[in-house]
Amino acid sequence: MTAQVLAGAPAAAALLSRAAARARTLPRPPGLAIVRLGDDPASVSYVRGKDRKAREVGLQSTVYALPEETSQAELLALIAELNAAYDVDGILVQLPLPPHIDEAAVLRAVDPSKDVDGFHPVNVGELWSGRPGLLPCTPAGVMVLLEHYGIPVAGRRAVVVGRSAIVGRPMAALLLAADATVTLAHRRTPDLGAVTREAEVLVVAAGRPHLVTPEMVRPGAAVVDVGINRVLDAAGVSRLTGDVHPDVAGVAGALTPVPGGVGPMTIAALLANTVTAAERRLGLSGPR
């Protein structure tokens, strides 16, 4: 048996085209402000990708590229300005920020109604209280991916490996909201394999290359590999690999590839969030 490949591209394209259609019905294009500090090559490239996709979908995207030495006060002043701007619906602060900036304070400064990353404590609280506001993009993208491929979640056993604030925890909250019975495992979980083998839906976000091996997977399970790890292959060439061993394809019923699985969903979910934020701010709530 070889697992069905849950490719991200078609699911992301479908989500983006729904977001674009919703954006077209608004009286003005949804506005996205992307803020980044410094010249970290990964951040520069992520921001470029988000900005380009945002424009493709019909959003009004503006990148604020600030120097590395920007002070916390200057950054907070920019965020206050963006919070007050009528035509800015979404504010995204690209992480990581330089060490002299208090990241949590900056994320808390973003108006929750414009927090398209879903990181503000108000949105985290709304998510866990079952009244979701703006959702964190990677877990929201995983839910859309599962739905796109018709993978049922309600009533099933779901296990999430990893409890970070940006992936594992909100992932568990969304699976719970979708009526799965959820276990959240992490680095202190004894006998991880015994836990993951229970999963009919297994989401792995640990940042550990090939942490999950075939004997840790229940036959037929749907496995979502969120991990993106840069490793050197046998020939010394740098490659991206996931947290799930490729041999899991021989046991699982469905598996996301890395790259090309969850990755494209994250950015699509961000842009869909921006359209949602715009609809809410304009007092309109179109179909999702």
Ligand code: NAD
């Ligand atoms: P993180 O380092 O903040 O958290 C990792 C979590 O995994 C921790 O909660 C830790 O307890 C758990 N963990 C670590 N080792 C473990 C082990 N041996 N057994 C069980 N649990 C273990 O990482 P993160 O930000 O949540 O990211 C996780 C992975 O997902 C990374 O590879 C990251 O690059 C990737 N990621 C991908 C996307 C995407 O769009 N595809 C988005 C965000 C993160």
